[in-house]
Amino acid sequence: MFALRGIAVSLAFFVLLYCLLSTLVAAAWRSLKWLRVTEQNLATLLFSLRVLPLLASVVITFAFVVPSFQLLEPRSIDEGTGTLPLVLGVCALLLIASGCFRVIAAQTTTSRLVARWLEGARPLPQGHTSQTLAFRARRQAPPLTLVGVRHPKVLVSESTVALLSPAELQIALKHELAHMRSRDNLKKLVFRFCPFPGMARLESAWSQAAELAADDAAVANLADAVDLAAALLKLSRLVPVEVPPACTVGFVTGSISARVARLLAWDKAGKTPSAQIQPWFVAPPILFALSCLVATYVPALALTHEVTEWLVR
Numbered sequence: 001m002f003a004l005r006g007i008a009v010s011l012a013f014f015v016l017l018y019c020l021l022s023t024l025v026a027a028a029w030r031s032l033k034w035l036r037v038t039e040q041n042l043a044t045l046l047f048s049l050r051v052l053p054l055l056a057s058v059v060i061t062f063a064f065v066v067p068s069f070q071l072l073e074p075r076s077i078d079e080g081t082g083t084l085p086l087v088l089g090v091c092a093l094l095l096i097a098s099g100c101f102r103v104i105a106a107q108t109t110t111s112r113l114v115a116r117w118l119e120g121a122r123p124l125p126q127g128h129t130s131q132t133l134a135f136r137a138r139r140q141a142p143p144l145t146l147v148g149v150r151h152p153k154v155l156v157s158e159s160t161v162a163l164l165s166p167a168e169l170q171i172a173l174k175h176e177l178a179h180m181r182s183r184d185n186l187k188k189l190v191f192r193f194c195p196f197p198g199m200a201r202l203e204s205a206w207s208q209a210a211e212l213a214a215d216d217a218a219v220a221n222l223a224d225a226v227d228l229a230a231a232l233l234k235l236s237r238l239v240p241v242e243v244p245p246a247c248t249v250g251f252v253t254g255s256i257s258a259r260v261a262r263l264l265a266w267d268k269a270g271k272t273p274s275a276q277i278q279p280w281f282v283a284p285p286i287l288f289a290l291s292c293l294v295a296t297y298v299p300a301l302a303l304t305h306e307v308t309e310w311l312v313r
Contacts, residue, residue, distance in 0.1 A: 006069045009308050012088035014061045015095060016311075019196075021053035026198040029205070039216055040182075043209035047187055050202055054194040068305040085311060099193040106192050110147065110247040117141040117155055124156055124173075133180070134173055136161060143235045144251035146176045149185050159238055168231040171224050172251055178217035179249045184210050189247050211254040215263060225266035232260055 029049050032042065120138040134154040143160045146152055154176045156169070164172065179185075187210075191203055219225045236256050293300075 002073075002075050006066070006073070008085045008089040009069055009311065010061055010065050011092035012085040012311055013065045013308060014057050015088050015092035017060060018053050018057040018092075018095070021056055022196040022199070025049055025053055026196070026202065029202045033205070039209050039212035043182070043206055043213050046202065046206040046209055050199065050206060051190055051194060053196070064300060064304040065308060068301040069308060071301065072305040073308075095195075098195055102192040102195060103189060106189060106246045107149075114147045114155075114248075117147075121155070124154075124161075133177065142248075142250055143238050144172055144176060146179050146185060146249040147247075149189060149247065152180045152185060154180070160235060163234050163238070164231055165227075167223075168227045168234070171218055171227045172231040172235075174218035175214045175228065176249070176251060178214035179210065181217075182210065182213070184249050185247050188249070192246065208254045208258075210249075211259060212262065215259060219263065219266060222266055225263040229260045229263040232256055232263075 029046065032045050032049065035042065035045070037045070117137045118135065121135040122138075124134040124136045133152075134156060137155045137157055141155050141157045143157050145155050147155055154173060156173075160172075161169065187206075191199075215228060219228055232252065233256075235252050238252075
């Protein structure tokens with residue numbers, strides 16, 4: 001009974017914290033749009049904010065709730081568990097099961113479609129790097145799509161090869177390879193694992209920022225920008241036979257008009273924002289937080305136990 005009571009209390013705390021943090025994120029994420037940072041940094045910040053409720057809930061539950069229950073809870077067999085922890089525990093299990101189901105469903109659908117698109121596909125002769133990562137699909141695949149999580153590859157349809165010039169095709173492939181380096185398919189799969197109402201706009205904002213970041217990574221000069229804009233306009237006129245599944249990144253994604261206008265106004269000097277986010281910027285706050293955590297860990301366990309006791313009652 002002690003172990004079951006601990007599991008119920010831990011799951012209840014987890015789901016409450018997850019819902020609270022998710023609500024705060026859904027209400028506050030728009031403030032990031034005012035930051036003057038690169039699109040790559042903005043995409044990273046939006047992704048981090050989107051997965052923060054799940055990560056923080058898991059870490060706090062295992063770092064505080066479980067140890068406080070194990071160390072401070074009396075092992076009395078007479079003490080029961082209230083109805084609220086049991087109900088919240090069931091909700092937590094349903095949330096976890098829903099996330100797992102969404103991930104499996106997305107992976108299954110994606111794998112089935114990609115296997116059909118890859119039938120008869122052959123490497124695209126566009127340089128040594130692209131030969132190993134890009135494939136020319138004979139079947140009616142989407143125009144230009146990054147597929148796969150563990151072993152990603154770029155699929156290019158026959159109509160895309162016929163429609164784009166060599167320079168336009170090469171710069172479009174660079175755009176998709178930028179998505180590959182950022183592991184954007186994996187990030188989309190992570191989104192499927194942590195569902196919460198009201199997160200669709202945040203995920204859409206991340207997708208737009210990721211597209212702009214891939215544009216920036218692919219473009220090195222004004223000629224590249226013009227070629228990428230031309231490729232976007234040409235491929236946006238193609239009507240895909242099948243809508244790409246969730247765990248893929250298509251080339252024609254996001255606001256096409258905004259992307260084209262941004263590319264045509266390309267300015268190398270304007271790509272340097274007034275504020276850059278460097279990894280070492282976060283080192284001092286992290287070290288300070290860890291120091292505070294070590295110094296206050298025991299009192300924090302006692303406080304956590306009081307909160308869980310209130311929850312049980």
